[in-house]
Amino acid sequence: MEENVASLLKKNGIKATPQRLAIYNILKNTKSHPSAETIYKGLSKQFPTMSLATVYKTLGLLSRIGLIQEINVGEDSFRYDANTAPHPHIVCLKCKRVDDVGGYDVPQSYDTIAKNTHYKILSHQLYFYGYCPECKKGE
Amino acid sequence: MEENVASLLKKNGIKATPQRLAIYNILKNTKSHPSAETIYKGLSKQFPTMSLATVYKTLGLLSRIGLIQEINVGEDSFRYDANTAPHPHIVCLKCKRVDDVGGYDVPQSYDTIAKNTHYKILSHQLYFYGYCPECKKGE
DNA sequence: ATATAAAAGATATTAATTATTCATTGATAA
DNA sequence: TTATCAATGAATAATTAATATCTTTTATAT
Known part of the structure; x- marks a missing residue:
């Protein structure tokens, strides 16, 4: 490796x-x-x-x-x-921890979006925001 | 207004x-x-x-x-x-222009992602990257 | 119209990142 | 093996976005 x-x-x-x-x-x-x-x-x-x-x-x-x-x-x-590899991330608004998100992502076919925007699309980034398992206890 | x-x-x-x-x-x-x-x-x-x-x-x-x-x-x-309102954005990698994306967004039901990550999810941001109609000509 | 509390403007400061400089390292050829 | 030269690392300076501080000005309620 x-x-x-x-x-x-x-x-x-x-x-x-x-x-x-x-x-x-x-x-x-x-x-x-x-x-x-x-x-x-x-x-x-x-x-x-x-x-x-x-x-x-x-x-x-x-x-x-x-x-x-x-x-x-x-x-x-x-x-x-x-x-x-493209994959979404999730950010804790309290402790700023960043984790990977499994089991979901934007469909990699950019055709519809390209048609709507007239852009040539190369990549994307998807972020979720919230509270991580530890921090959500203290809410 | x-x-x-x-x-x-x-x-x-x-x-x-x-x-x-x-x-x-x-x-x-x-x-x-x-x-x-x-x-x-x-x-x-x-x-x-x-x-x-x-x-x-x-x-x-x-x-x-x-x-x-x-x-x-x-x-x-x-x-x-x-x-x-939550909506995706698209960014031109060349001229840095930012446009709205219509016709697509992340499903607002965060249940699956919450289950996978154990986060409490409040919001998201989705960005696409590529070349805008003007800049893609010069590629 | 006036009092007062908040906001504007000017400036200084902070923090992340990038650029510059210079000494050092390491690969290559003799 | 050693001299040479380019690439790299480290230290420092510079840049840039954003925030904080302080004084003056202004919006608003009376």
Whole structure:
């Protein structure tokens, strides 16, 4: 798996540095859709000298070659997801947690919408907002 | 119409200032989902002394009392829409134009998703991305 | 008309993100 | 093996959207 990523980077003419692989692995091994800041803190033990700018640059890089996706839940900062297949997200309005939504998505046939809007449609994002299992208790 | 908004503001204990009515009217009379900055520029002739902070404060206010909605298409800044009914938006990846999408939306029954995620769901946002009629010509 | 409480305007501040700079690393060719 | 050169990482500065603060002005009720 890690071999794959390394070679995929090289195929794109991008060096497979330890920092880049580490950032990708964090995303691959979590379901929590961390922000750049969160990833940065998570790597501070392993890479005490790494700069936040490196995290941002790497995330931009990985997004551009399609290894991860950037999601914007409408709050202050971006979140990142190594699951690049289209799938909806759900956001807790209280604790800002972001989860994947299974079992539902927009029909991938964009024909009707293209006809109505006259756009050429490439992708979509679907977000739900509410209270997560923990936070809804205190409502 | 403008009477309605003015009285609605007063009913909420909010002063109906010319600036506020003007900002609301801009949104009511356009389909273009302007940003705060765009609204600010659009009012600069009519209110040469108005500050950008006033625009932001008013937009926050109008959102809070449900007269407009804030949308986040995943770009740099927020957009605003006086159509507060849930409806999808479509974003041109080239010129950043934002349009409404008619004829399709997420089923408003959130039951299945609530069951899968264990969230209490309150709302959703659906965004499509692609190229608008003008920009798709140059692809 | 006036008092007063809220709002406007100006400016400063914050926070996320991006750009710039420079030293370092690492691959490649001799 | 080593010199060279481009790419990268790290530190810092810069940018930009949005918010907070403070003083002056204005809308509204009396």
